[in-house]
């Protein structure tokens with residue numbers, strides 16, 4: 001059965017996910033510390049993991065995030081799982097890659113509300129961090145560039161292989177059941193794969209949200225237009241990955257869809273002009289749940305303690 | 318050297334920490350999920366680990382904690398490491414044990430701001446949680462009692478054995494250096510051990526903060542008096558553990574001392590009427606840093622996803 005299945009799968013618009021090739025383990029280990037370190041925020045309370053919780057599919061399961069001083073965030077937090085496979089970062093693709101992205105939240109006044117300078121000062125005041133940066137990068141330079149390089153190296157490890165659907169793609173016919181297979185066939189025949197394709201079932205293009213019928217939302221995000229100022233790209237968003245989508249509710253850039261059933265219904269109607277029957281909707285949802293992969297096994301890092309000279313956070317000023 | 322050292326150590330006022338005897342592993346594993354689950358809070362954002370971060374010595378390293386809606390907490394967050402060894406929980410000992418304690422923060426409007434009923438509703442709406450409670454407790458009952466039992470079981474695993482000082486206590490003369498040994502001798506001869514004794518170097522009694530000289534603070538906490546209404550116990554606090562104290566800055570119930578040097582100086586003056594020289598202070602600080610034990614190795618749990626019927630959090634209402 002394994003061999004018989006394999007050739008057919010080669011033609012599928014979706015590919016199994018592979019582990020990243022060349023992650024530098026020492027960089028990734030340092031990056032993991034930084035990922036979990038709330039001292040990269042002004043309050044000393046918010047870390048990357050606050051909004052991209054690796055216990056919860058790499059997102060926060062909130063409509064929009066909670067940032068510094070309990071500010072209401074502007075947009076739904078996307079998963080960081082497999083985000084290295086996306087052609088660009090953020091809903092509007094305004095960061096080219098993970099390294100470029102990682103500087104953003106630290107200095108974003110609505111997220112961690114710190115500055116790159118203060119973040120680097122904090123790290124330089126902690127002997128164990130200074131030693132680890134030196135060992136990892138082979139130099140005394142400790143700047144935001146090394147910080148974002150290390151965080152990006154950690155993020156590259158956040159890959160979720162071996163979903164049941166990948167097992168099926170690799171030829172194990174029993175890995176998904178009849179309903180799930182029906183769902184996948186409909187996902188292809190209805191046209192979802194026009195946008196959700198590749199190993200990440202997304203992340204390969206920007207697409208209009210509301211291609212056939214306009215999408216109603218109060219959220220002011222303009223999508224790709226914010227980056228290109230090209231009118232034709234107004235309300236184009238990066239097609240999100242559907243990997244682990246079972247875990248990353250609520251859905252859409254405004255977090256308006258609480259359930260997968262609702263997201264699939266909306267997609268059918270406004271992207272494809274199709275109204276799915278209850279059964280069809282359930283079949284697609286069942287298929288989407290086969291995309292939950294093995295979650296990264298993360299041993300919580302032990303952070304080096306602040307020294308007597310480390311500036312103490314001031315969360316309430 | 319090992320055997321020669323051992324008998325002398327038997328007379329020390331401090332004992333090595335031992336691993337807890339009878340933790341139920343299935344309960345602890347479920348408790349770990351609950352410990353990290355922000356859905357036990359009204360916002361869906363705050364978990365036990367937010368304020369007792371196991372990457373940071375089991376506390377939040379803030380003067381006072383940040384609670385629901387960015388509320389400023391009333392008191393410094395104590396470490397949960399080794400807290401099962403304390404005779405009672407909270408600075409004023411108002412909870413008898415970990416089980417009794419664990420119900421508090423979930424329903425505290427300044428912390429997780431939820432209710433026991435809503436927390437239990439949330440868990441009951443998630444099939445994987447329902448199944449795990451059933452398996453762990455052998456019954457369909459899923460109430461706040463099972464929740465706090467599981468959390469307490471997890472907390473009982475949060476023991477930090479094998480600090481360098483414990484190695485010394487067990488007879489390894491090389492485990493601490495001359496300065497650290499001088500610090501320990503002064504810690505004993507100056508009288509610190511009158512209060513900081515036992516395996517946790519604390520947690521065995523309530524004591525007046527400011528025995529010889531009053532402690533100046535804006536913090537309104539009244540200590541043990543709040544529980545007993547006995548005037549003689551006004552401003553008595555549970556003596557905190559000194560294990561891992563290197564990691565649990567800032568110090569005292571009001572978090573007013575940023576550094577160990579400052580905390581030791583204050584203790585000397587106001588508890589014992591002693592002013593330590595710079596060298597003596599440094600020696601005691603060096604000794605206190607030998608109390609950092611092996612931190613619990615925590616693999617981040619993967620939380621079961623909410624179901625379509627799980628109430629979504631409303632962090633901004």
Ligand code: HEC
Pocket residue numbers: 035046047048049050051052065066067068073075076077078079080083086088089090091092098101102105106110111112151
């Ligand atoms: C306060 C919440 C919050 C914090 C803290 C936060 N993020 Fe984000 N993150 C978001 C939101 C919201 C977005 C989407 C923003 C957008 O697209 O405009 C995002 C987007 C991303 C993306 C893009 C993913 C994709 O596929 O487009 C990555 C990667 C990322 N964050 C990593 C990080 C890192 C690394 C940190 C810490 C240095 C961090 N985040 C801290 C909320 C947060």
Ligand code: HEC
Pocket residue numbers: 187190191192193194195196206207208209211237238239240241242245248250251252253254260263264267268271272284
């Ligand atoms: C024309 C392109 C296009 C087509 C066709 C399309 N999608 Fe999408 N899909 C998108 C874009 C763009 C988004 C993000 C839109 C937003 O959040 O504003 C999205 C979002 C989603 C989401 C939510 C993901 C998340 O994490 O928020 C799901 C689920 C989804 N699509 C499933 C489907 C299904 C099922 C189909 C077929 C019925 C489909 N899509 C067809 C472009 C498309």
Ligand code: HEC
Pocket residue numbers: 352363364365366367368369382383384385390392393394395396397400403405406407408409415418419422423427428429468
């Ligand atoms: C918003 C911050 C915050 C959250 C969330 C929080 N705690 Fe606490 N915790 C505190 C503070 C502050 C104290 C001290 C309160 C006091 O003594 O009056 C404390 C005390 C404790 C103690 C007593 C330790 C000792 O030795 O006295 C334990 C145990 C504990 N918390 C466990 C938990 C558990 C379990 C949860 C989650 C169910 C939790 N905490 C959630 C801030 C928090």
Ligand code: HEC
Pocket residue numbers: 504507508509510511512513523524525526528554555556557558559562565567568569570571577580581584585588589601
């Ligand atoms: C009479 C009892 C008593 C004596 C003697 C005493 N302590 Fe304390 N110690 C306490 C109490 C009570 C607290 C908590 C007070 C508070 O936070 O308000 C405390 C707190 C501390 C703290 C801060 C711990 C934390 O996590 O906040 C340190 C460090 C400390 N003591 C060290 C010492 C040293 C060193 C000595 C000897 C020089 C000493 N103590 C003598 C009772 C005592």
Ligand SMILES: [Ca+2]
Pocket residue numbers: 059076077078248249250251252
């Ligand atoms: Ca989402």
Ligand SMILES: [Ca+2]
Pocket residue numbers: 403404405413414
């Ligand atoms: Ca007791």
Ligand SMILES: [Ca+2]
Pocket residue numbers: 376393394395565566567568569
């Ligand atoms: Ca403290």
Ligand SMILES: [Mg+2]
Pocket residue numbers: 086087088096097
């Ligand atoms: Mg690119």
